[in-house]
Amino acid sequence: MTGNIRAPLREVIARHGLSASKALGQNFLLDAQLLDRIARVPGDLRGASVFEVGPGPGGLTRALIDAGATVTALERDHRCLPALAELGDAHPGLLRVIEGDALAMPLADVLPEGGHIVANLPYNVGTALFTGWLSGEAWPPRWASLTLMFQAEVAERIVAAPDSGAYGRLSILSQWRSEAKIAMRVNRAAFTPPPKVMSAVVHIVPKLAPEGVRAGTLERLTAAAFGQRRKMLRASVRGVPGALAALEKLGIDATRRAETLSVEEFVQVARELG
Ligand code: SAM
Numbered sequence: 034m035t036g037n038i039r040a041p042l043r044e045v046i047a048r049h050g051l052s053a054s055k056a057l058g059q060n061f062l063l064d065a066q067l068l069d070r071i072a073r074v075p076g077d078l079r080g081a082s083v084f085e086v087g088p089g090p091g092g093l094t095r096a097l098i099d100a101g102a103t104v105t106a107l108e109r110d111h112r113c114l115p116a117l118a119e120l121g122d123a124h125p126g127l128l129r130v131i132e133g134d135a136l137a138m139p140l141a142d143v144l145p146e147g148g149h150i151v152a153n154l155p156y157n158v159g160t161a162l163f164t165g166w167l168s169g170e171a172w173p174p175r176w177a178s179l180t181l182m183f184q185a186e187v188a189e190r191i192v193a194a195p196d197s198g199a200y201g202r203l204s205i206l207s208q209w210r211s212e213a214k215i216a217m218r219v220n221r222a223a224f225t226p227p228p229k230v231m232s233a234v235v236h237i238v239p240k241l242a243p244e245g246v247r248a249g250t251l252e253r254l255t256a257a258a259f260g261q262r263r264k265m266l267r268a269s270v271r272g273v274p275g276a277l278a279a280l281e282k283l284g285i286d287a288t289r290r291a292e293t294l295s296v297e298e299f300v301q302v303a304r305e306l307g
Pocket of ligand 1: 061088089090091136153155156
């Protein structure tokens with residue numbers, strides 16, 4: 034249907050001179066089937082609002098519109114805007130394009146309450162954006178789900194379980210009040226140009242936040258614990274007021290190292306700290 038009236042992405046890229054910029058983390062996805070699969074990860078998007086960071090030439094944007102979403106797309110590279118304007122013209126009322134920096138954009142300005150965030154993130158700013166979306170005391174967040182492409186190594190850290198090298202601050206931030214899973218792995222060859230590393234799409238859905246735990250406290254605790262991850266907790270969290278007493282009260286052996294504590298145990302300690 035609508036796909037037929039749209040030019041192939043390679044042609045759009047050539048016509049608008051969108052040579053990939055390394056500084057902007059540009060690795061484009063051009064395979065329509067793969068893009069459709071990514072757009073299906075959040076579930077049924079018919080009638081849903083989606084915020085997309087970095088639409089580039091608009092491949093994922095097309096797939097999201099085809100899945101029935103209304104998309105707000107924020108792109109830093111002004112060269113992409115004419116190509117995105119064409120896409121908007123082909124789908125009146127379904128695409129709003131904003132030029133700007135996602136790191137400086139308040140989420141409330143681009144995402145209606147209950148909308149989804151879907152993005153093939155620029156690698157250089159992906160983790161900073163992600164941790165920003167997961168932080169803050171208010172929960173549930175305004176987003177209903179995150180569907181994000183990361184370097185595979187970062188995706189592994191997000192979903193990691195205790196007692197693994199990948200387990201750390203990012204795992205706890207991602208899991209203490211959300212469900213996080215790897216929805217699909219994406220070969221580097223799928224991108225133009227191919228990045229050096231493999232990628233994966235992570236899917237995150239908020240869950241009920243544990244009661245009586247402040248996000249800031251948990252963040253300070255995990256920063257200390259994993260800041261010196263090879264050390265025993267009794268040394269690494271010594272600088273966090275009340276942490277050693279909380280470990281003792283909870284019966285958590287202070288000679289353990291941070292990576293052996295479950296997410297639930299970190300949550301319990303943070304709750305004790307208030
Ligand atoms: N969505 C396209 C795709 O899947 O083919 C492009 C993905 S590419 C990995 C990342 C995109 O993010 C690029 O278009 C880049 O210009 C854009 N970008 C980079 N930094 C950005 C920022 N700080 N704010 C908004 N967009 C940014």
